Amino acid sequence: MKKRRGFYVQIILLVLGLSLGLLGIFLLIFLDAIHDGIIKTAMTFKVGSASYSAWSTNSPPLDMDVYLFNWTNSDQIREAGVKPKFERLGPYKFKECREKINITWNSNNTVSYRHRKLYHFDGPRSTRQLDDLITTVNAVSLTISHKIRDSGFLTKKAVSVSLSSLSSVAVTQTASKILFDGFDDGILGILNLASFGEIKDKFGLFYGTNGSEGKDGYYNMYYENDENFGVIASWNFKNTTDFYRGKCNAIRGSAGEFYPIRPTKDSIVIYSPELCRYAVLEYVEEVTVKGIRGYKYTGNYIFDNGKIRRFESELNLKSVAKNLYPKRYCLEMSQISMICNLSSQSYNDFSLEKCMP
Structure with a gap:
């Protein structure tokens, strides 16, 4: 009896071992x-799905850090040999909430939408407060001067x-007015009366965006669960822009x-x-964040004018990434590297420039 029981145990163990081996193979x-099937099922994009809910409203909100530069010797601007001095203040921390609106499902496996954006100041986590007084360059006067640089003498x-009579080289305002609330400038009203273009009643870096x-x-975004999932098919009903050159307009x-x-x-x-x-973000290394392994990418060369890496052969990237870079990059060589001129793209006809950190 014991021998028969031992035989059955051996048979069971053999079958179990073979089953586990086959399962392993x-x-x-x-x-x-x-793995791909599970991911694709989880990423099925339709109303009510987890991916749709995460996409339609970002939760948690995005963190946005803003730094302002206080012009500490603006009163000496007209003195010979004096260089301007700036003090970096910040970060002023904000929470950005994005909600998709005007969502339209199209027959070509794309979904069209717009954004509603809300910004909330995160005072407890900020090193500075919005009532800080900041002295900075008068962007309104600077922009007008830039726009008429090729005009006639008169x-x-x-x-x-x-x-000279309506504005000054420097302005002093609170951080809140410089960022979102905006401030009055005497020249703005005159520009509106003179039909200088669609000019807002106040000026602020993010005025009117909150x-x-x-x-x-x-x-317009592809939502079919394939290699194009999440890719932007068009923006403002176009698949190119007119702001740059060649491939950079795509x-x-x-x-x-x-x-x-x-x-x-x-x-x-x-x-x-x-x-x-x-923007092309290049692979850097593998990282682990909160126990989840992933890849880290960087945008160190987004605003390169070609002086940092002058030729496409120096990119040392695979062919896919190389094809995204034009031979002379998206910025003019005469423009300072790591600065992007947004004067053509700004919504209120005023020039903005952004720097990479």
Whole structure:
């Protein structure tokens, strides 16, 4: 009896071992396919799905750090040999909430939408407060001077006299007014009366954007669960822009919300409406964040004018990434590297420049 029982145990163990072995071989062969299937199921994009909920409203909100530069010796601007001195203040921390609105499902496997954006100041986590007084360059006067730089003598003289009597080289305002609330400038009212273009009643770096709807454009995104998932098909009903040169005008990449299911250690591409162009983020290393392993990418060369890496052969990237870079990059060689001129793209006809950190 004991021998028979031992025989049965051996049979059971043998069958169990063979089953586990076959299961291991099966998983070894089909693990990637099973993994991709699970991911694709989880990423099914439709109303009510987890991916749709995360996409339609970002939760938690995005963190946005803003730094301002206080002009500490603006009163010495007219003294010979005196260089301007600036003190960096910040970060002023904000929470950015984005909500998709005007969502339209199209027959070509794309979904169209706009953004509603809300910004909340995160006072407890900020090193500075919004009531800080900041002295900075008068952006209104500077922009007007820049716009008439190629005009005739009489035009320049008339504008110079007007600016001298109505505004100054520097302005001192609270951080809240410089950022979101905006401040009055005497020249703005005159510009509106003179039909200088569509000019806002106040000036602020982000004036009019808090609570705005659709100011960053109209998006059209692929939602089919394939290699194009999350890729921007068009922006403002176009697949190119007119702000740069050659390939830099193309609408490429995702909106920064979805990425390929199996990313490579090469590069990823996102489209930024603030820059009105795509950005190539290059692979750096593998990292672990809160126990989750992932890839780290960097945008160190987005604002390179070609002086940092002068030729495409120096990129040392795979062919996919190389094809995204034009031979002379997206910025003029005469422009300072790591600074992007946004004067053509700004919504209120005033020039803005952004620097990479």
